[in-house]
Amino acid sequence: MSLGEYLAAIQLDASLLAKLDCLLSFSTIAAQNKYVRPVIEDSDVIDIKSGRHPVIETQLPAGEEYVPNDVYLDSEKQQVIIITGPNMAGKSALLRQTALVVLMGQIGCFVPAESARIGVVDKVFTRVGASDNISAGESTFMVEMNEAASILNNISARSLILFDELGRGTSTYDGISIAWSIVEYIHENKRAKAKTLFATHYHELNEMERSFARCKNFNVSVKEVDNRVIFLRKLVRGGSEHSFGIHVARMAGMPKSVVNRANEILEELEGTKRKGNLSKPVNDLGQQREGYQMSFFQLDDPVLKQIRDEIANTDINNLTPMEALNKLNEIKKFTGIS
Template sequence: MLKKVRTVLDDVLDIERILGKISQDKANPRDIIGLNESLKCIPKLKELLHLEDIKKLNSAADSFADTAPVVELISEKLNEEVPAQLQQGHVFREGINKELDELRKLASGGKQWIAEMQESEREKTGISKLKVGFNKVFGYYLEISKIHQDKVPETYIRKQTLVNAERYITAELKEYEEKILSAEEDIMAIESELFAECCQKILDRADLIQINAKLLNRLDVLTTFAHLAIQKKYCKPALVSDAVLDIKDGRHPVVENLLPASDRFVGNDLKMNVDKSQIHLITGPNMAGKSTYLRQVGLIVLMAQVGCYVPAKKATIGMVDRLFTRVGASDNLAGGESTFLVEMIEAANILNNATAQSLILLDEIGRGTATFDGLSLAWAITEYLHNHKAVAARTLFATHYHELTELEHTLERLQNHHAAVKEFGDQIVFLKKIMPGPGDKSYGIHVARMAGLPGSIISRAKDILNHHLEESMDQSGTSISPEASKQLSMFEQQEAKFKKDLDEVDVDSMTPIQALQKLDELKKKHGL
């Protein structure tokens, strides 16, 4: 049944849009035919919805209003094939208006009349090459080549001279031209009047058409939901009043659809209870899947509350009164607002309007300003969401500030999670999995290497990073003394030099032979 209903709905246009165009006198003949074809689908749909003894489907079928008179009106008056614009004519059927039919005969008989006149004038003048033509400047004319100028009758009036010919008009030709032109104008006037009458009769039943439009829209949405649920293996969510979220193997409905056939979307779980785990703090490197995870949770909650099955194996969704997001970096140059100001405006909107029943998705708060300012604001916002009952909403907060993970020790309803990464030497693999516990590194330099930054920049960035890490450890009193840190063995020094030279090699730009030659050169340089 689902497939049959969707097939019928394929022929249904946006009825509400067409009604809007009719009410504003902006509709064209094809809009009216589209409305007719859409309303014609209703009897077929009613029949299909009554095939099964399902109360809600039967009730939906019985709810359609009677718009058969509208279908009858359009079918009787308009041709099945109509032009895109009313001015092109031939919109209405023959027999609708007697005067219109007569004018059409006059206009359509023009070609035959011209052919007969052309033949008649050729016989009268003896000019076999005489022809009747038309242009927008002079209208109809008789064209005669200059070699036959001596045969031109005195009744011909010269109108235009060409290189090899002369063009003439006659009283008879002009009289017929006026008839044809006035006929076309009269046809346009009559069809415009008939079209306006037809539109008004349709608007007289607009309330009934609106009822059917809403039913068709609802049916279209629900059948699409059903089709997606079957095709994508969505599950039926359980909606509860408690402030919880329990999602098993949740997926992003858009991203999974865009993946190549050879890739599989990695599902993620979410278990959140406002009484025990109100805030999930998610750390991890860029490209690890944090933003996708936040977005998929928001979409799953939204889909569940609009009545759609959701992309997960199992889902229990606590009803959400508002969904707040602070995702992505953007500015408002026209309004004089920087990226950071936009962030703060959005954060203020969330803090001032969220309730305990809301869902908040925060991605990188405070990154548009100095590191310590951003960290301080992110820290304070997290504490505020945790400590104020009025805004203690379920919150997913993705951040690069690893210092925030310390909040787990002071905020009892905050839990640390991280985007899992597997390290292989200098290479990393994003597992796209959100795991419990804080992340240990940002892997920013690894991501930069993957993006294709030159090896010399990567090597220099590592040196600077190590320098700052050592300074940080020195200040905290946890590092070894400067003297001890410099006492490297001869082998360690040699290994460090070799690693540095190796890091500077751009393997991606080398052929296999060049790579082997470079490796041999390095071995000789370092005595390996």
């Protein structure tokens, strides 16, 4: 008797074992991570209570808990959510976890949430991350626009759309204009009121809530204490007007002289904007840089500014001789002196 006679039975067994393996995996992760059974229904509502990201929550340091968030979308009251907030606050994670909860629920898996009511979604569109296509001669912005165009040309009434920082690959005003126009197109599309999460640093988009009934502002909250930013990672109602980009730069280890100068420039630009003098030449900033002030160093040299900051932040009274030598060696490295 040849093996061929058993081929159909072997294929059936393999298929059944694959399904059992998949279902066992679903049940195991659901039990281990406290997932719940979602309600899948024939509606236009996505209502997730205390949703979590299934991957990120398993990678957190011991003792740290993932901060859950609620997300509600429908086609009548809250179709488009504009999400603002600083970098690292959790905007991208919120977008991704919403898509993952929807996908997991629709493939028959329990989901990471306290409860989830999911109206059937036929397509999940995403425009996240930054990438280019060098081989095809396409810039990051061109790739971004190609993907956005594909989304707008294929949306349906049951689609879920996730946009993360759309328009950042071009100039500020171009980016704002394109982002605003895309949100407006999605909101005003009579044929397909696609549910949309739109994370952005363009705070001007918060103004859309006033003119578009189903467009709502939310922000991922932070707390500022002693000139430091604490990320609360909680989605709350209302728009944010501050991106805390300079704070994030400081956290990343940017030289203090660069961070301090960035704060000076930000204050100057914001002051100019408040006065309504938007046409003030940017080269005025160059005339006001630290190097034009009387100083022991000619501090328009960023290396010298960094050396100054290192010296200023050294506690000489509590420095041992060995630590002093090590500090001097570090400063020599800034100058390139071996």
